[in-house]
Amino acid sequence: MRGEAMQYRMSVRVMPKAGISDPEGKAIHDAALQLGYHQVTSVHAGKSFEVDGEYDSEEAARQEAHSLAARLLANPVIETYEIVDVSELA
């Protein structure tokens, strides 16, 4: 059993909930059309986080990622979050 904590990187994605207004996504969609990207039908803009930390296991790191996302990274009223990846850093 490896006693000491290991360094993990947790990738978290936060996006607006469906139906919530997304002015940044709309503005980017308009800009894409102006640049000639006529096949683009919609753009949604959100946030992406990489959180590094020291944990005893991947499971501990994943749980912390959920806790951080729910309490700090995402606004539960208008956003949803997804833990995209949790991996040990060399």
Next chain:
Amino acid sequence: MRGEAMQYRMSVRVMPKAGISDPEGKAIHDAALQLGYHQVTSVHAGKSFEVDGEYDSEEAARQEAHSLAARLLANPVIETYEIVDVSELA
């Protein structure tokens, strides 16, 4: 051969380049420490995009995602981008 275009969703992640100041990430790291997340060693904050569009193939959608990311979604001077996923929408 399916002639008509299909609907694809392209997920793009844009993060600050290493070494570039990341005030939002720093502020979130400070907030995490204040909330008691003492195992967090760093936070990097970036952007996440979901771009929907109609393309003849996954490859065509992936190429458009690269073009959009390089020209519109990421600032090449201070940011890097990653095409996280390209998938056909049902």
